[in-house]
Amino acid sequence: MTRKQRLDAIMPILADEYPDARCLLDYGGDPFRLLIATILAAQTTDESVNRVTKTLWPRFPGPAALAAADRTELERIVHPLGFFRNKSRRISEASRHVLERHGGVVPDNMEDLLEIPGTGRKTANVVLGEAFGQPAIIVDTHVKRLSGRIDLSRRTDPDGIERDLMRLVPSADRTDFSHRLGFHGRRVCKARAPACRSCPIAGYCPRRGLES
Numbered sequence: 001m002t003r004k005q006r007l008d009a010i011m012p013i014l015a016d017e018y019p020d021a022r023c024l025l026d027y028g029g030d031p032f033r034l035l036i037a038t039i040l041a042a043q044t045t046d047e048s049v050n051r052v053t054k055t056l057w058p059r060f061p062g063p064a065a066l067a068a069a070d071r072t073e074l075e076r077i078v079h080p081l082g083f084f085r086n087k088s089r090r091i092s093e094a095s096r097h098v099l100e101r102h103g104g105v106v107p108d109n110m111e112d113l114l115e116i117p118g119t120g121r122k123t124a125n126v127v128l129g130e131a132f133g134q135p136a137i138i139v140d141t142h143v144k145r146l147s148g149r150i151d152l153s154r155r156t157d158p159d160g161i162e163r164d165l166m167r168l169v170p171s172a173d174r175t176d177f178s179h180r181l182g183f184h185g186r187r188v189c190k191a192r193a194p195a196c197r198s199c200p201i202a203g204y205c206p207r208r209g210l211e212s
């Protein structure tokens with residue numbers, strides 16, 4: 001079975017299994033809030049970020065307020081997420097950049113997004129796919145792990161995995177497929193204990209039996 005055949009077989013199964021797959025960060029439809037939430041989500045869970053942004057946004061509602069925020073106060077708010085000094089600095093710098101270079105409006109293209117401090121391809125793809133409805137392959141930790149296990153890519157670098165998946169996944173399906181793979185990774189094909197026996201795509205997975 002080729003990779004393309006495997007992908008074509010598992011895509012409808014994952015679509016049936018996870019019809020609700022979506023970005024789990026709360027951002028109220030605002031691209032700026034999504035950008036900041038995604039930067040904060042490095043090395044932590046979306047649920048933890050949602051708890052923090054519930055405090056962050058009433059205090060600093062947009063790019064101007066966040067760019068001018070007192071760093072000590074920001075660090076206190078962001079503290080539960082870990083790496084709080086780095087994250088505070090990154091969201092301050094990102095806010096300033098969006099404010100000064102883009103008039104407070106998050107750009108809707110990869111090139112400009114990658115110039116925003118703290119923004120790599122994963123964050124940029126989250127913003128493009130979620131906030132702007134553009135086709136985006138989002139290589140988070142789950143998509144990275146599953147792409148290897150299902151053998152959709154043998155690369156280990158996120159950029160290489162993204163390129164491999166872009167070659168395989170039709171553009172209209174990219175964002176949804178990323179979310180569905182992410183959901184499958186969270187719920188079934190977990191890092192330490194993949195539930196191969198109850199996995200709906202086990203019949204197409206070269207690594208089935210990994211749990212035993």
Ligand code: SF4
Nearest residue numbers: 189194196199205208
């Ligand atoms: S069969 Fe096992 S390793 Fe393969 S996708 Fe399912 S849970 Fe993951």
